[in-house]
Amino acid sequence: MGLFTKDIETMNDLFIHQLQDIYYAEKRIVGALPKMIAKATSSDLRQGFEQHLDETKEHVQRLEKVFQMHGAEAKAVTCPAIDGIIDEAEDVAGDVADKAVLDAALIAAAQAVEHYEISRYGSLIAWAKQLGRDDCAQVLQQTLEEEKTTDKKLTSLAESHVNRAAA
C-alpha cells in the first residue's frame, strides 16, 4: 500500500492500488538482487539469486500485462513495507565479514522479501477473482507459484548451510 489511500473507495481501487504497490516492490527487488548476488559467498546461493533476478524481471512484465488486461495504467506507488525490508537486507549484508554468517543473513533477508510478495500476490489473486477477473488471477498465480518455489529453495539452502556448518 502506498500513502495515498484516500483515493480507495471500491474493491477495484484497492486491487489497482495493490498492483501499483507490488509493481514498485518488484522493481525495487530487481535493483536490490544484483547487490545481493555480489555479496553472496556460496555459489549455490549466488546462482539462486541470479535465477530469481531473471524471474523477477519477468514478474515486472507480467504485472504490466495485468495492468493492460485490466485497462489501468502501469504505475508504481511507493511501498514503505518493501523499502523497509530491502533497507534491512542491504544493511545486514554490509558489514558481516564471516562468510557463513553473511550467507545466512542474506538468505533470511531474501525470505522476508519472498514472504512479503507471497502475501501480496495472495491478496491480489483473491481480489481479482472477486472482480470477475479470473484472467488476471491466472497471470498473478504464475508469479505466486514462483515466489513460493523460491522461498522453498531458500529454506533448503539455509538447511544445507546449517548442516555444513554443523559438520
Next chain:
Amino acid sequence: MGLFTKDIETMNDLFIHQLQDIYYAEKRIVGALPKMIAKATSSDLRQGFEQHLDETKEHVQRLEKVFQMHGAEAKAVTCPAIDGIIDEAEDVAGDVADKAVLDAALIAAAQAVEHYEISRYGSLIAWAKQLGRDDCAQVLQQTLEEEKTTDKKLTSLAESHVNRAAA
C-alpha cells in the same frame, strides 16, 4: 534487522540481533492490533484480531523467555521492515468508507504482518538449531505455528468475504 549490524560477527550475534528485531516487531503489533480491531467491521474479523492480540502478547513473553534461556538481555532494535508494513496497514485503514473494502484491506495488511513474522521465526529456528539451542527452537516453533494458523484463518476470512460479496 536493525541498522547497526556492524556488530554482527558470529551466528550467535545474528541470532540475538534477529531476536531483538522480532521482539520490536511483536511489540509494535501489540500496539497496532487494537486500532485494527476498532476499524474492522465484520465481527468474525474483529474476533480474529482480538484473539491474535492475546496471542501476540504471549509471543512477546515467549521471546523474553528465549532471551533469558540464551543468557541475553531482552532488548528491542528498530526494525524498518515491520515499521513499513504497519505504517501501510494503518494508512490503508484510515480512509476507506466502504465496509467490505475496508475489511479486505485490513485482512491483506494483517497477512503481510503474519508473513513477515513467519519468515523471521523460520530463520530464528534454523539458527537456534545451528547454535545447538534446540530448547530455544522449540519455544520459537510454538509461536511460528500460531502465526501460520492466523495466516490460514485470514485466508479463510478473505475467501468467505469474497463469497459473500459475490452472492
